Amino acid sequence: MADAPDMMQVNNVSKAFGEDWEREMVIENLSLKIRRNQLTAIVGPSGCGKSTVVNLLAGFEKPDSGQILLDGRPVTGPSKDTLVVFQETALMPWLTTYQNVTFGPKLRGDIPRDQLKEAADSIIETVGLKEFRDKYPLQLSGGMQRRAELARALINQPLVMIMDEPFRGLDAMTRQLMQEFYMRLCEQEARTNVFVTSELEEAIILADSLVVLSNRPATVREVVQIDLPRPRNLEMLSSSQAYEYKRHAMEMLHEEALKSFKGVGSSSDFLESYSRRP
Amino acid sequence: MSNQGVSGHAPTGFQYFLYKTWKSLKTPMPYLAFAGIGLWLLTYFLLNEYWKIFPFFKIPGPVEVITEWLSRDPIWGTSLFTEDYYINIWVSCRRVIIGFALATVLGVPLGLFMGWSKKFKDYTFPVLETLRPIPILAWVPLAIVMFSGFETPIIYLATLASFFVTALNTMLGVESIDESYFRAAGCLGSKKRHVFINVVVPGSLPFIFTGLQISIGVAWFSLVAAEMISGDYGLGYMIMASYMVNKYTTMVMAMLTLGLVGWITSAMVRAAGNRMMRWRAKALGQGGV
Ligand SMILES: Nc1ncnc2c1ncn2[C@@H]1O[C@H](COP(=O)(O)OP(=O)(O)OP(=O)(O)O)[C@@H](O)[C@H]1O
Ligand SMILES: [Mg+2]
Numbered sequence: 001m002a003d004a005p006d007m008m009q010v011n012n013v014s015k016a017f018g019e020d021w022e023r024e025m026v027i028e029n030l031s032l033k034i035r036r037n038q039l040t041a042i043v044g045p046s047g048c049g050k051s052t053v054v055n056l057l058a059g060f061e062k063p064d065s066g067q068i069l070l071d072g073r074p075v076t077g078p079s080k081d082t083l084v085v086f087q088e089t090a091l092m093p094w095l096t097t098y099q100n101v102t103f104g105p106k107l108r109g110d111i112p113r114d115q116l117k118e119a120a121d122s123i124i125e126t127v128g129l130k131e132f133r134d135k136y137p138l139q140l141s142g143g144m145q146r147r148a149e150l151a152r153a154l155i156n157q158p159l160v161m162i163m164d165e166p167f168r169g170l171d172a173m174t175r176q177l178m179q180e181f182y183m184r185l186c187e188q189e190a191r192t193n194v195f196v197t198s199e200l201e202e203a204i205i206l207a208d209s210l211v212v213l214s215n216r217p218a219t220v221r222e223v224v225q226i227d228l229p230r231p232r233n234l235e236m237l238s239s240s241q242a243y244e245y246k247r248h249a250m251e252m253l254h255e256e257a258l259k260s261f262k263g264v265g266s267s268s269d270f271l272e273s274y275s276r277r278p
Numbered sequence: 279m280s281n282q283g284v285s286g287h288a289p290t291g292f293q294y295f296l297y298k299t300w301k302s303l304k305t306p307m308p309y310l311a312f313a314g315i316g317l318w319l320l321t322y323f324l325l326n327e328y329w330k331i332f333p334f335f336k337i338p339g340p341v342e343v344i345t346e347w348l349s350r351d352p353i354w355g356t357s358l359f360t361e362d363y364y365i366n367i368w369v370s371c372r373r374v375i376i377g378f379a380l381a382t383v384l385g386v387p388l389g390l391f392m393g394w395s396k397k398f399k400d401y402t403f404p405v406l407e408t409l410r411p412i413p414i415l416a417w418v419p420l421a422i423v424m425f426s427g428f429e430t431p432i433i434y435l436a437t438l439a440s441f442f443v444t445a446l447n448t449m450l451g452v453e454s455i456d457e458s459y460f461r462a463a464g465c466l467g468s469k470k471r472h473v474f475i476n477v478v479v480p481g482s483l484p485f486i487f488t489g490l491q492i493s494i495g496v497a498w499f500s501l502v503a504a505e506m507i508s509g510d511y512g513l514g515y516m517i518m519a520s521y522m523v524n525k526y527t528t529m530v531m532a533m534l535t536l537g538l539v540g541w542i543t544s545a546m547v548r549a550a551g552n553r554m555m556r557w558r559a560k561a562l563g564q565g566g567v
Contacts (some may be wrong), residue, residue, distance in 0.1 A: 136557040
């Protein structure tokens with residue numbers, strides 16, 4: 001795995017937002033490698049610029065400086081090779097599950113019609129939505145919507161699948177089921193994934209490598225290789241190895257989170273006591 | 279969505295209409311509607327024909343109007359059984375339909391492009407915003423100068439009024455589409471024209487149909503105003519003409535007819551909208567009118 005060149009390279013990327021007189025650095029000198037056929041999880045304090053990283057990787061935004069390479073070539077704009085599963089569901093509400101899943105291939109015309117139907121039906125079955133094939137997104141539950149969106153992404157066979165907190169907002173039960181489902185999916189077929197989340201446990205159990213971002217302006221604080229054995233399951237979270245990863249990452253995250261409250265006085269007392277919690 | 283889990287075939291066309299009507303009879307809606315109308319008629323009757331309270335007794339009462347309306351031999355010459363009643367309805371309807379159709383055909387594409395292309399909006403929006411606030415009555419003289427006869431100026435005015443509403447609502451509709459749909463379409467590999475057909479158009483439909491419902495009302499409004507000022511036939515003309523010769527009963531009859539016909543046309547627009555946006559109507563669990 002290590003001999004193949006990295007799927008994506010982020011080299012010294014910076015990005016600022018705002019008018020000239022109040023320009024605010026969101027990303028500063030961020031460098032990062034996305035390994036082929038691995039799941040790279042990105043965690044960071046809330047609001048640190050995770051979605052901005054996603055937008056840069058996907059080509060929705062251009063970096064102010066620095067360079068992003070996909071398979072050796074610079075990313076110029078959105079394409080199906082850097083496919084994003086969004087933080088909020090972005091299924092087209094006017095299309096049924098099936099129509100949503102076939103949306104991309106149909107427009108690009110890169111899968112022949114008869115094959116497309118087969119491929120779509122099989123992927124819809126994989127995500128367990130066979131009976132909801134002809135329903136509209138608003139008729140699906142939150143978890144089903146996420147799975148439909150996964151199916152819509154998977155059928156395009158992107159070089160990199162980028163997920164921006166895909167399970168945020170799901171209830172704990174559904175979230176666990178989705179994590180298990182996604183774990184299976186990643187283990188069945190080699191894929192390159194970028195998985196952004198604010199849930200540390202979720203990141204650890206899914207990831208091959210865990211990127212911890214610093215507070216804003218975001219840069220890479222540390223990359224932790226997660227060597228939990230595969231195939232994985234959620235129980236592994238209680239292993240001492242996972243606990244060690246968690247403790248280590250948590251320490252960094254708390255340190256980073258505290259930075260947003262520096263000099264605020266009373267609230268930093270509160271946060272310090274919060275960070276001392278086990 | 280009554281038969282959950284059972285994948286029975288969905289009714290279509292007239293069957294669907296019957297199904298919806300049958301279902302609505304099980305809700306309080308039709309009964310409340312009738313009760314509302316009944317209460318209104320009763321109040322009207324009491325004020326006007328029973329207690330004869332000022333200023334209500336000056337206008338014809340409900341019994342008088344309805345009797346005249348249903349009379350085979352109307353005192354004032356117009357009822358459900360005379361030909362001119364239907365000619366007036368038909369003439370007005372035809373004008374509204376032509377005006378509304380023209381306004382839709384012109385206004386929807388214009389609004390779509392304005393919402394979609396910043397550049398196009400920069401060109402067109404200032405003009406639209408300057409012309410739009412001019413009340414339709416202020417256009418009447420211009421319409422008469424520009425076009426000869428009765429038909430063209432009246433249709434022109436109806437078209438103009440509903441065109442502005444349609445164009446503006448459509449534009450707002452495009453602007454209301456969440457950025458994430460564009461991004462999703464972008465990374466699924468859509469070219470610009472694909473995005474237009476597959477995101478811009480369906481995404482703005484809810485606003486477009488809200489606009490169309492308002493716009494058909496505006497079309498009626500300006501049509502009647504125009505017919506009252508210069509007309510040969512039509513419900514607006516009928517109101518004005520009967521007023522001129524003191525046929526108040528016929529006048530009220532024309533007003534009520536106008537109300538009913540207007541209601542039917544906007545219900546038709548609404549039904550068309552619900553039909554085109556099943557994804558939405560279904561989710562809301564409601565079926566039109
Ligand atoms: N288009 C933009 N214009 C201006 N500021 C922006 C823009 N996009 C993001 N920002 C700013 O960048 C910062 C990081 O935002 P971002 O959404 O990337 O954070 P996040 O880590 O994804 O947050 P969350 O955990 O809430 O999802 C925020 O302070 C936000 O205000
Ligand atoms: Mg985010």
